[in-house]
Amino acid sequence: MPATGKSLDRVDGRLKVTGAARYTAEWEVPGLVYGAVVDSAQARGTVQSIDVAAARQAPGVLAVLTHDNAPRLQPIPEKIGGTLFRGEGGITETSQPLQSAAIEYAGQPLAVVVADTHERARYAASLVRVSYAGQEPDLAMAAASRKTLPETFLGNNEEKLQVTVGDPTGALAAAPVKLERVYESAITHHNPIETLASIARWEKRNGADFLTLYDTTRGLEILQEIMATSLGLPKESVHVICPFVGGAFGAKGWLYAPALLTAMAARVVGRPVKIEWRRQDMFAVAGHRPATRQTLSLGATRAGNITALRHDTLTHSSQSSGYTEPCARVSRMMYAVPNLGFAHQLAHLHLPSPCPMRGPGETVGGWALECAIDELATELNLDPVELRLRNYADKNPETGKPWSSKHLRECYARGRKLIGWDERNPRPRSMREGSQLVGYGMATTMYPAGRKEAQARATIFADGRALVQSATHELGNGAYTIFRQISADALALPVDRVRFELGDSALPPAPTSGGSTTTATVGPAAQAAARAVLAALISLAVRDAQSPLFGATAEAIDAREGRLVLKAQPGTGEEYGAILRRARLPSIVATDGAKPGEERDKYSFYSFGAVFAQVRVDEASGSIRVARLCGVYDVGRLMNPKTAHSQIIGGMAMGVGATLMEATHYDARNGRAVVRNLADYHVPSMADTPDMQVEWLNIPDPHISELGARGIGEIGCVGTAAAITNAVFHATGQRLRSLPLTPDKLMRT
Amino acid sequence: MHPFQYQRTETADQAVAAVAQDPAGTFIAGGTSHVDLMKEGVLHPSLLVDVSGLPFKQITAHEGGVRIGAGVSNTAAATSADIRQRYPAVSEALLAGASTQIRNMASMGGNPLQRTRCPYFRDPTQACNKREPGSGCAAIGGYNHVHALFGASAACVATHPSDLAVALSALDARVQTLGPDGPRTIAFPDLHRLPGDQPHRDTVLAHGELITSIDLPAFSGRSHYLKVRERASYAYALVSCAVALEMNGSTIGRARVALGAVASKPWRVTAAEALLAGQVPTEPLFRAAADAAFADARPLEHNAYKIPMGRNLMVRALLETNGLQPLQGPAGTAFAASVGGVAGQFAVPR
Numbered sequence A: 001m002p003a004t005g006k007s008l009d010r011v012d013g014r015l016k017v018t019g020a021a022r023y024t025a026e027w028e029v030p031g032l033v034y035g036a037v038v039d040s041a042q043a044r045g046t047v048q049s050i051d052v053a054a055a056r057q058a059p060g061v062l063a064v065l066t067h068d069n070a071p072r073l074q075p076i077p078e079k080i081g082g083t084l085f086r087g088e089g090g091i092t093e094t095s096q097p098l099q100s101a102a103i104e105y106a107g108q109p110l111a112v113v114v115a116d117t118h119e120r121a122r123y124a125a126s127l128v129r130v131s132y133a134g135q136e137p138d139l140a141m142a143a144a145s146r147k148t149l150p151e152t153f154l155g156n157n158e159e160k161l162q163v164t165v166g167d168p169t170g171a172l173a174a175a176p177v178k179l180e181r182v183y184e185s186a187i188t189h190h191n192p193i194e195t196l197a198s199i200a201r202w203e204k205r206n207g208a209d210f211l212t213l214y215d216t217t218r219g220l221e222i223l224q225e226i227m228a229t230s231l232g233l234p235k236e237s238v239h240v241i242c243p244f245v246g247g248a249f250g251a252k253g254w255l256y257a258p259a260l261l262t263a264m265a266a267r268v269v270g271r272p273v274k275i276e277w278r279r280q281d282m283f284a285v286a287g288h289r290p291a292t293r294q295t296l297s298l299g300a301t302r303a304g305n306i307t308a309l310r311h312d313t314l315t316h317s318s319q320s321s322g323y324t325e326p327c328a329r330v331s332r333m334m335y336a337v338p339n340l341g342f343a344h345q346l347a348h349l350h351l352p353s354p355c356p357m358r359g360p361g362e363t364v365g366g367w368a369l370e371c372a373i374d375e376l377a378t379e380l381n382l383d384p385v386e387l388r389l390r391n392y393a394d395k396n397p398e399t400g401k402p403w404s405s406k407h408l409r410e411c412y413a414r415g416r417k418l419i420g421w422d423e424r425n426p427r428p429r430s431m432r433e434g435s436q437l438v439g440y441g442m443a444t445t446m447y448p449a450g451r452k453e454a455q456a457r458a459t460i461f462a463d464g465r466a467l468v469q470s471a472t473h474e475l476g477n478g479a480y481t482i483f484r485q486i487s488a489d490a491l492a493l494p495v496d497r498v499r500f501e502l503g504d505s506a507l508p509p510a511p512t513s514g515g516s517t518t519t520a521t522v523g524p525a526a527q528a529a530a531r532a533v534l535a536a537l538i539s540l541a542v543r544d545a546q547s548p549l550f551g552a553t554a555e556a557i558d559a560r561e562g563r564l565v566l567k568a569q570p571g572t573g574e575e576y577g578a579i580l581r582r583a584r585l586p587s588i589v590a591t592d593g594a595k596p597g598e599e600r601d602k603y604s605f606y607s608f609g610a611v612f613a614q615v616r617v618d619e620a621s622g623s624i625r626v627a628r629l630c631g632v633y634d635v636g637r638l639m640n641p642k643t644a645h646s647q648i649i650g651g652m653a654m655g656v657g658a659t660l661m662e663a664t665h666y667d668a669r670n671g672r673a674v675v676r677n678l679a680d681y682h683v684p685s686m687a688d689t690p691d692m693q694v695e696w697l698n699i700p701d702p703h704i705s706e707l708g709a710r711g712i713g714e715i716g717c718v719g720t721a722a723a724i725t726n727a728v729f730h731a732t733g734q735r736l737r738s739l740p741l742t743p744d745k746l747m748r749t
Numbered sequence B: 001m002h003p004f005q006y007q008r009t010e011t012a013d014q015a016v017a018a019v020a021q022d023p024a025g026t027f028i029a030g031g032t033s034h035v036d037l038m039k040e041g042v043l044h045p046s047l048l049v050d051v052s053g054l055p056f057k058q059i060t061a062h063e064g065g066v067r068i069g070a071g072v073s074n075t076a077a078a079t080s081a082d083i084r085q086r087y088p089a090v091s092e093a094l095l096a097g098a099s100t101q102i103r104n105m106a107s108m109g110g111n112p113l114q115r116t117r118c119p120y121f122r123d124p125t126q127a128c129n130k131r132e133p134g135s136g137c138a139a140i141g142g143y144n145h146v147h148a149l150f151g152a153s154a155a156c157v158a159t160h161p162s163d164l165a166v167a168l169s170a171l172d173a174r175v176q177t178l179g180p181d182g183p184r185t186i187a188f189p190d191l192h193r194l195p196g197d198q199p200h201r202d203t204v205l206a207h208g209e210l211i212t213s214i215d216l217p218a219f220s221g222r223s224h225y226l227k228v229r230e231r232a233s234y235a236y237a238l239v240s241c242a243v244a245l246e247m248n249g250s251t252i253g254r255a256r257v258a259l260g261a262v263a264s265k266p267w268r269v270t271a272a273e274a275l276l277a278g279q280v281p282t283e284p285l286f287r288a289a290a291d292a293a294f295a296d297a298r299p300l301e302h303n304a305y306k307i308p309m310g311r312n313l314m315v316r317a318l319l320e321t322n323g324l325q326p327l328q329g330p331a332g333t334a335f336a337a338s339v340g341g342v343a344g345q346f347a348v349p350r
């Protein structure tokens, strides 16, 4: 029985719930001192002077770093591994901390105070006085003085941001049924429970500088590279460690000021430094999902064939980042639309830099599209599911490539059963329960099924146990668990004899854990390493005269239940450990990797799903509650239904948050985040989270990899917002086109 | 964090004397409000006098009503059978606020003295007259979604966030204190101040004046609390309403109504109360009362939604208190107080 596909409990669950899992801020480093950051009260201008005299005199203070005395940094590279870092459409901010007096956003770090305790550092930081030469900041998208049209998302030529297929303008003009709607979404923050933290320690190794960095990161290798280039070190002289990430959701991967500040401070004081960011700082330095203003234009025949689709987005970034929320990600592929156009306009504001957040582009862009489709269904007097079926795409409409695997019809069919779609009264405002209105809504969901290259190392020990390692990340996604399962199967060992290690840049490299690619990327690498080590073991056995396998060819040998056996005579063989013990080897090791191949050119890889929501609306108070959420997903083969279920319902709950409550407001005058705590920035509580019925088709993707598994980290978040919003329309007859749907939005004076 | 001294005291006299002699000294009880604000750099007391060990931890019968010691936890008060049965509005208000963990720590004396949730108050880089007198008010002209409709001034438009206080105001509770000048009794509706030009003073309490108990007077009518919030649990009110209703046969004897989250104090709507007295309870009457209650609301840029929401809420609170509409959950529970109920198939879990 293979371990994959089984609902194994999280192997790190006990460590996590008992507090034994070590998160970044918890590492005990001898001689550690503490940094506290002074941030900018203003959004634009220059620092005229910083008076640090009182802070320096404060008890326990070792140093105060400002742009006047901080070490100089080398610029962020243009590209790393094909990903665009700088410029329009790039992933990160190019301004680095404490390099000049320029202020580009409120909350920008302006000084770091280092002291012998955290409390003393914080106190001294409160004594720093900054005087500003302020300028009027650009804080509104529409009025921004610098707007651009980025060409690609992250420099990826497969993901252009300004696209026209066919003649959308002409087709719209000619369409018998037309609809144009504007949808707006608010800024939201990832707000993982673990706030950002870094510990930096410098030492000399062989006479040269060496940096050890504990950091809350889901991108070990990129962080290693950014630290190395910024600090002028060879990559090998930076070691990044992070065995547990306390939630990321898109943060903790693409913004580097926190780690750089810590490394600079440690260099200046000559001791290891920790900077642990407070919740309020997370609203400035941790990234966010930017606000959007999206115009959806649809043209259709009376029979419900969509002939034209335009999706035009205005979004924003900071002064030095070109990150562009790719809002057309769903529009470009979901429906068989012959005339398709989309554009993304980016306003550079004096706000902190955004970055991806669970379902970047898909969550809010998909919301706008799926709401517009629902509006079109109303316009055409068609069932919303039926309209989607009439425009079902049998191949990718933008590229013309066939899908690697798509079973969306089954998702619709099963979802409508689960929720009782056909039992509802389809007329808006027709259903009630006591004083509350009841409504049903649905939406299609998807997520690109990416795969990247990764390496892994497998070791079999003389006691018959094994260890597989790869520098991937555990961010609550279940990585420790499923990679142990995949490794165990590939090594033909029971799961309890295999360990999986990650979270250390010294291990064989794996990419940033993002874009729901980790399973499809690291799984095949773990398999490859496992096979390589078995091959090495086989060649040891067949050359050993005392082995029952002596003289056999490698092809004749199979690994079964911890033994190497002859395929033809499974009774003949021996345990892994026996081979090693006889050879007096404590272990045998092999490293190998895996990467996607030409299947990527032949097929279009996506996961699909259908989400159905039932809501109750208390109109008198504007309160919306989700009564039920049903999601049916086509995500390839599941590695572990239990961790998969957690990922999906976690994503759906986050979707509930984005739909009903999450929003960050930056003050329109000074650009400071107004609310900066988790009492007033609302994420869903248990009472906001209904029972979520989740099903999957569990049909392996024949092309993605031998595992047949696509990613599932984000698809749960996508789709939920539109399903709920459409259900609110069905309940109330009101189209709400601005996220989040807080009670004030439903109130009419 | 700024350095401070911490002192535990055995008696109320000691506690009062300790705070009175230090102009930057404060009491601390559960610390759930106070410590947050210290960590956020809003408060910098030089001395914390811990009153959680003082002997004010009983709920006792008192003059036909109930005396709740200032040191009683929010949880203990909310779940006391006496309070739940006789003053369900108090239990409902408490249980619809904060979280179980916080209510376990929070004290009845500390709860009404928690500070505003105006977000600008919590950011020391922003102008705020309540935090730093004379610095200005960033909320006026800023993002004022949660701010006041009533009684605000050009110096401050903050609201008071306590749910409990709204219920206590409607019930005309009395606050017993011990100050440097001795004990006194304060009628609950007089405890909190309107901002005027001194928004840094939330209440009429003198420096070093300690709340020793909160007394609920004898009451044989019905009381009820309703709260609208941006998530189903663990959120402050957008608007709330407490009603204490005494019937006189088929007409209303006395109705007391307090609105929450619309002013710097629980907002007793006396004009509406007058309109209700002596009338036969009907929905149109309640609507008229609610219209009267909001007649002089002064919305800011982002909080006009509170007017229709508050009106509807007040009508509903009156209907439910009176029994013309059913409660949304068992009296004295968070479910009775929570407008919209919880997510899931049933608004109240079954």
Ligand SMILES: Cc1cc2nc3c(=O)[nH]c(=O)nc-3n(C[C@H](O)[C@H](O)[C@H](O)COP(=O)(O)OP(=O)(O)OC[C@H]3O[C@@H](n4cnc5c(N)ncnc54)[C@H](O)[C@@H]3O)c2cc1C
Binding pocket: A679, B026, B027, B028, B029, B030, B031, B032, B033, B034, B035, B036, B051, B070, B074, B096, B097, B098, B099, B102, B105, B106, B107, B108, B109, B110, B111, B112, B113, B114, B161, B162, B163, B164, B209, B210, B211, B212, B234, B235, B236, B237
């Ligand atoms: C995340 C969060 C959510 C919350 N949500 C809600 C909510 O929805 N609704 C709600 O109503 N509340 C809410 N609260 C607030 C909570 O109810 C209060 O923090 C709590 O009641 C305060 O009680 P305490 O004993 O901890 O007070 P402390 O924090 O110890 O003190 C508060 C203030 O009272 C003073 N003080 C304390 N005791 C006395 C006394 N006996 N005499 C004189 N002065 C005294 C202190 O000096 C201080 O100024 C929330 C709090 C948090 C942290």
Ligand code: SF4
Binding pocket: B116, B118, B119, B120, B121, B127, B128, B129, B130, B131, B136, B137, B138, B139, B140, B155, B156, B157, B158, B199
């Ligand atoms: S409303 Fe009051 S508390 Fe808020 S910023 Fe203005 S003065 Fe401060």
